Amino acid sequence: MTTNGMAAGPDRPPHPIAEAAYVAIRQVGKSYGSLKGAVHALEGIDLDIRGGEFISILGPSGCGKSTLLKCIAGLEKPTSGQIQVQGKPLSGPPDRLGMVFQRDVLLDWRTVLDNVLITAEFAHIPTASVRERALQLLWRFGLKGYEDRHPWELSGGMRQRAAICRALLCDPDLLLMDEPFGALDAMTRDDLNLELARIWQDTRKTVAFVTHGIAEAIFLSDRVVMMDRNPGRIIEVIDIDLPRPRHLAVRETAEFAHYVGHIRHLFTSLGLLKDG
Amino acid sequence: MMRRLQSLYESGMVLIVLIGTLLLWEAAVFVLRPPPIILPAPSQIWREFLITPGYFLQQSFSTLYTTVAGFVLAVAIGLALAVGIVHSKFLERTVYTLLVALNSVPKVALAPLFVLWMGTGIEPKIAIALMLALFSVVIDAVLGLRSVDPDMINLARASRASSFAILRKIRLPNALPSIFAGLKVAISFALVGTIVGEFVAGSEGLGFAILTAQGQFDTPRVFVCLILLGLLGTILFYIVEFMERLALPWHVSQRTGHAAAP
Numbered sequence: 292m293t294t295n296g297m298a299a300g301p302d303r304p305p306h307p308i309a310e311a312a313y314v315a316i317r318q319v320g321k322s323y324g325s326l327k328g329a330v331h332a333l334e335g336i337d338l339d340i341r342g343g344e345f346i347s348i349l350g351p352s353g354c355g356k357s358t359l360l361k362c363i364a365g366l367e368k369p370t371s372g373q374i375q376v377q378g379k380p381l382s383g384p385p386d387r388l389g390m391v392f393q394r395d396v397l398l399d400w401r402t403v404l405d406n407v408l409i410t411a412e413f414a415h416i417p418t419a420s421v422r423e424r425a426l427q428l429l430w431r432f433g434l435k436g437y438e439d440r441h442p443w444e445l446s447g448g449m450r451q452r453a454a455i456c457r458a459l460l461c462d463p464d465l466l467l468m469d470e471p472f473g474a475l476d477a478m479t480r481d482d483l484n485l486e487l488a489r490i491w492q493d494t495r496k497t498v499a500f501v502t503h504g505i506a507e508a509i510f511l512s513d514r515v516v517m518m519d520r521n522p523g524r525i526i527e528v529i530d531i532d533l534p535r536p537r538h539l540a541v542r543e544t545a546e547f548a549h550y551v552g553h554i555r556h557l558f559t560s561l562g563l564l565k566d567g
Numbered sequence: 568m569m570r571r572l573q574s575l576y577e578s579g580m581v582l583i584v585l586i587g588t589l590l591l592w593e594a595a596v597f598v599l600r601p602p603p604i605i606l607p608a609p610s611q612i613w614r615e616f617l618i619t620p621g622y623f624l625q626q627s628f629s630t631l632y633t634t635v636a637g638f639v640l641a642v643a644i645g646l647a648l649a650v651g652i653v654h655s656k657f658l659e660r661t662v663y664t665l666l667v668a669l670n671s672v673p674k675v676a677l678a679p680l681f682v683l684w685m686g687t688g689i690e691p692k693i694a695i696a697l698m699l700a701l702f703s704v705v706i707d708a709v710l711g712l713r714s715v716d717p718d719m720i721n722l723a724r725a726s727r728a729s730s731f732a733i734l735r736k737i738r739l740p741n742a743l744p745s746i747f748a749g750l751k752v753a754i755s756f757a758l759v760g761t762i763v764g765e766f767v768a769g770s771e772g773l774g775f776a777i778l779t780a781q782g783q784f785d786t787p788r789v790f791v792c793l794i795l796l797g798l799l800g801t802i803l804f805y806i807v808e809f810m811e812r813l814a815l816p817w818h819v820s821q822r823t824g825h826a827a828a829p
């Protein structure tokens with residue numbers, strides 16, 4: 292039984308939902324039943340994501356990052372608590388959502404271009420009207436010349452980039468990305484970090500970005516949300532006060548190093564990182 | 568190009584094995600001289616065919632017609648059932664369970680019943696072919712429609728796709744390889760069903776011709792029918808496989824070593 296409409300527990304009054312919160316997550320829990328007992332993928336998650344904000348979610352494997360993203364996307368129903376998007380309680384995926392899954396889930400029977408266009412097809416937007424945009428996105432993400440290839444002819448990193456183009460095609464307001472750059476080499480990763488930062492700067496989408504990369508999270512985000520597992524919960528949210536637009540050189544500044552140190556220290560103290 | 572050569576080479580090998588077997592058979596009959604009622608020589612079977620080729624072709628055509636009719640109906644009904652079963656818990660509990668239960672009955676045993684119901688025209692034969700072919704169509708289609716990566720469905724749901732769009736753009740194409748695996752089994756079963764139908768309700772077709780020849784102790788004629796039956800089955804199977812190639816150029820089994828843009 293799921294009680295989606297439930298408010299916070301009796302001992303904790305619910306936070307008032309801030310005016311500017313695009314996504315408001317209140318006391319969200321999610322457990323999966325299994326033969327070996329319940330897995331508490333998420334417990335007591337409280338988080339506001341402001342409109343136009345870029346947040347990163349950082350945490351060890353299995354701490355519920357993907358689950359949290361799927362809950363925000365309305366694809367998984369929280370077992371407890373509530374999520375509101377633009378002030379409306381979620382019942383299914385919200386409007387103008389773009390999603391990049393941890394695995395690229397490209398469709399083998401479609402070409403790369405047709406894979407990108409499928410978002411428009413699902414939304415009943417004539418593909419002819421977004422074809423040009425799809426091609427531009429593919430070029431922007433370094434897939435020029437691969438439009439008519441099939442996914443199996445691409446490398447892992449290229450597939451992941453095609454999946455990003457697919458998510459961006461219909462110009463979503465809310466962009467949820469689950470380790471989109473996980474399969475990339477360091478150089479391509481830097482390159483795409485810059486590209487994503489530029490896109491965000493231009494369009495001010497609300498972005499939740501899951502990653503394992505500490506530097507990547509700091510570089511891209513307004514705030515970094517740190518999670519721990521068993522049960523999956525938020526342990527700290529830190530504001531990143533670095534001027535924008537950011538260049539890669541920001542990573543050599545003292546402030547940047549300070550943030551990295553702080554996060555690393557936190558994970559070390561939790562025993563998630565063994566540092567010396 | 569390499570692929571062409573390869574398949575040419577393979578068909579060559581098949582031909583050599585086939586000719587070798589026939590020669591061995593011919594030689595064995597020549598040396599051992601079994602009574603023709605037990606085993607006629609290939610040359611004798613060929614001569615038998617040449618006496619009344621029109622008759623044999625007519626019977627083959629009749630069998631072909633019934634088989635294809637039964638198969639096409641089985642595919643249409645089977646796919647519709649499969650889609651229903653995947654989308655409705657009720658249909659799954661009723662129709663699917665019933666089908667599985669029915670499948671454990673030797674369906675061939677039901678053939679006489681169909682004759683009682685439908686007479687001795689072409690209808691009971693088509694019905695038997697349909698019944699035998701239906702099961703593999705449904706089972707493999709259900710399997711294919713179900714085995715979708717949940718994230719593919721999530722991807723569609725995140726874009727607020729309708730469940731019809733999900734069926735058409737994700738579930739069906741994803742299920743095609745499995746569906747075709749079922750069709751390849753189904754076409755052989757449809758042929759078996761047709762022959763059984765012709766055995767019990769025949770006035771034409773290869774099955775009927777076999778029974779008639781048997782009644783006259785005309786073994787060479789039986790062999791002509793068997794060989795035509797084998798040819799028919801093989802051709803039908805390869806037609807389905809050819810359609811599979813057309814429908815699934817993207818599938819793993821069809822990929823060439825060279826990754827070429829289409």
Ligand SMILES: Nc1ncnc2c1ncn2[C@@H]1O[C@H](COP(=O)(O)OP(=O)(O)OP(=O)(O)O)[C@@H](O)[C@H]1O
Pocket residue numbers: 323324325330331332351352353354355356357358359393523
């Ligand atoms: N569909 C499911 N059924 C059962 N358990 C699940 C399911 N999805 C996730 N879990 C469990 O929930 C927990 C959190 O999983 P989740 O995928 O959200 O982790 P994650 O933080 O994304 O990990 P990673 O960094 O490895 O991707 C894990 O213990 C996992 O086993």
Ligand SMILES: [Mg+2]
Pocket residue numbers: 356357358393469
């Ligand atoms: Mg994950």
